[in-house]
Amino acid sequence: MPHIAMVSIPFHGHVNPSLELLGALVARGHRVSYANDVSWSGAVSAIGAELKPYRSTLPRDGDGWSGDMIDQLTLFLDDAMAMLPQLRAAFHDDRPDLFLYDIAGAPTRLLGAEWGIPAIQLSPTFVAWQGYEIPSFADDPRGADYYRRFTTWLTEQDSPVTDGPSFMGRPDRGLALIPRALQPHADRVDPEVFQFVGPLLGERADGEQWTRPAGAEKVLLVSLGSAFTRHPDFYRRCIAAFGALPGWYTVLQIGSEVQEGELGEIPPSVEVRSWVPQPTILAQADAFLTHAGMGGSSEGLFHGVPMIAAPQAADQFTNAEQLAALGVGRVVDLETVTAEQLRAALVALTTDPAVAERCAALSREVRAESGVERAVGLIEAVLDHR
Numbered sequence: 201m202p203h204i205a206m207v208s209i210p211f212h213g214h215v216n217p218s219l220e221l222l223g224a225l226v227a228r229g230h231r232v233s234y235a236n237d238v239s240w241s242g243a244v245s246a247i248g249a250e251l252k253p254y255r256s257t258l259p260r261d262g263d264g265w266s267g268d269m270i271d272q273l274t275l276f277l278d279d280a281m282a283m284l285p286q287l288r289a290a291f292h293d294d295r296p297d298l299f300l301y302d303i304a305g306a307p308t309r310l311l312g313a314e315w316g317i318p319a320i321q322l323s324p325t326f327v328a329w330q331g332y333e334i335p336s337f338a339d340d341p342r343g344a345d346y347y348r349r350f351t352t353w354l355t356e357q358d359s360p361v362t363d364g365p366s367f368m369g370r371p372d373r374g375l376a377l378i379p380r381a382l383q384p385h386a387d388r389v390d391p392e393v394f395q396f397v398g399p400l401l402g403e404r405a406d407g408e409q410w411t412r413p414a415g416a417e418k419v420l421l422v423s424l425g426s427a428f429t430r431h432p433d434f435y436r437r438c439i440a441a442f443g444a445l446p447g448w449y450t451v452l453q454i455g456s457e458v459q460e461g462e463l464g465e466i467p468p469s470v471e472v473r474s475w476v477p478q479p480t481i482l483a484q485a486d487a488f489l490t491h492a493g494m495g496g497s498s499e500g501l502f503h504g505v506p507m508i509a510a511p512q513a514a515d516q517f518t519n520a521e522q523l524a525a526l527g528v529g530r531v532v533d534l535e536t537v538t539a540e541q542l543r544a545a546l547v548a549l550t551t552d553p554a555v556a557e558r559c560a561a562l563s564r565e566v567r568a569e570s571g572v573e574r575a576v577g578l579i580e581a582v583l584d585h586r
Contacts, residue, residue, distance in 0.1 A: 203231045205296035207305035210237035212426040217324040217377040220400040223247035224572045254286035321374035325494045329388040334365040379566045398570030399498035408477040416449035418486040429455025432462040440539035443467040492520040504563030506549040510534040527558040
């Protein structure tokens with residue numbers, strides 16, 4: 201029975217996109233192991249995989265992440281350096297036939313080269329295209345130190361690629377687990393390296409259900425994802441914007457760092473949750489206010505809902521602008537947008553026939569290109585070649 205090993209970091213946006221694929225590989229008779237934090241043991245066991253626990257050094261909440269890109273890159277480099285010896289120990293006596301790895305699980309690429317095992321990157325975000333220039337921070341002393349440390353580490357590990365950004369962003373082969381519509385310059389992505397298989401959506405491990413209330417004419421989901429959720433003032437503005445909007449029922453996810461008592465009076469038309477089964481709600485929703493993470497943006501396109509995008513970090517700004525360019529979203533500033541502006545954006549998006557038409561067309565397009573079976577076939581072809 202072929203052994204396939206997956207490596208990722210303990211964050212929803214890096215785990216959820218590939219769970220459906222890994223479950224399908226198990227169903228096909230492959231033995232799948234998964235290196236991640238022990239907190240993900242439930243999700244891993246739910247798809248029939250075996251957890252290989254390791255300890256990540258990455259901060260688990262938004263407070264540990266600054267807005268400074270060099271600081272963020274340094275956190276990921278430190279985590280990679282701490283991850284590699286743990287992976288080497290975890291798989292030393294149980295070497296797989298194939299490695300799969302998240303973009304932040306790039307040390308897996310070193311083990312693959314060291315042990316002669318093929319490795320495929322599973323990207324939950326957009327990928328490099330021909331002509332793409334990786335941003336450089338070498339003019340900043342901290343950036344120069346980051347590049348120096350990265351190159352030194354890769355050289356010490358006998359990596360075939362010693363340029364840090366290229367090592368992370370330009371794999372030998374990869375699957376893009378996103379809609380082609382969200383990929384910048386999709387026509388310039390090298391098909392010899394990357395294949396688009398679309399968002400692979402399935403029921404989350406907890407299997408939680410949600411039913412649209414009988415009296416709700418329209419449903420809005422508000423969610424800022426899982427990491428950067430400490431925004432009580434923004435949630436209060438959302439309640440002011442949507443709580444008294446005729447016919448609308450709002451599901452407001454506030455995360456674990458905000459208490460419901462911080463939000464003031466909550467009207468009956470607003471359901472406050474610390475966590476929600478997002479795909480289940482989006483399948484029944486009429487609009488989505490999102491931080492524009494790739495997972496949420498992909499799910500919104502899949503289910504054909506117009507989106508208000510309030511980006512905060514990383515690829516969210518690019519995703520938000522792309523949603524607007526596609527004609528299915530509006531971008532707002534999370535810190536400064538008023539309740540009146542939020543309400544106006546929702547009304548404009550959900551009453552424009554052109555937006556509804558674009559949402560429906562993109563939903564059909566995304567559903568047509570999203571294929572677990574195709575992704576499984578591409579992975580099995582590498583195994584067969586091996």
